[in-house]
Amino acid sequence: MDEPSPTLLVALMRSIAILAMEAEEQTAYVRNLGTHPSLDELALEFDDGFPLAPTFVEHGWLNHFAVLALQELNHQLATMSEERKAGLWHADALTTASEWARVRALARAAILAV
Structure with a gap:
């Protein structure tokens, strides 16, 4: 496999x-x-980099704890993407939906785990 670019890790972290x-x-x-x-x-940008997390670990750019936190964040976003939850993807939901508060908390935990 080709070497991953550190730029991809930066995009994921962003x-x-x-x-x-x-x-x-x-x-x-x-x-x-x-x-x-x-x-x-918001989710699509994360989805672009998340599949590369194991490769980033192999290169020593991420640790195992960060990957666990990212997996939890990914699971939360996937749960929110179910068809019956389409309303969560409207800007109004950012301030009213507990699911988005959880996303923010999980993302902050992932940053701390890096």
Whole structure:
């Protein structure tokens, strides 16, 4: 397999930092992207890098504890992506849904685990 680029790790960490931001900052972020009121991009950016986590561990760029935290974050986002929960992906949910509060807490825990 080709060597992964450290740039991919930086992109993953950036996506986690965005997931850890306060709801108001996340709203501003999706507005700036031009995807408001959709929140899909928040998860899509994380999804781009998360599958590479085991490779980052192999290279010593992430530790096992960080991967466990990322797996928990990924599980939370996947649970929120179920069809009957489509309302969670509208910007209004950032400030009202407990699921987004959990995402922010898990993202912060992942950052601390790195």
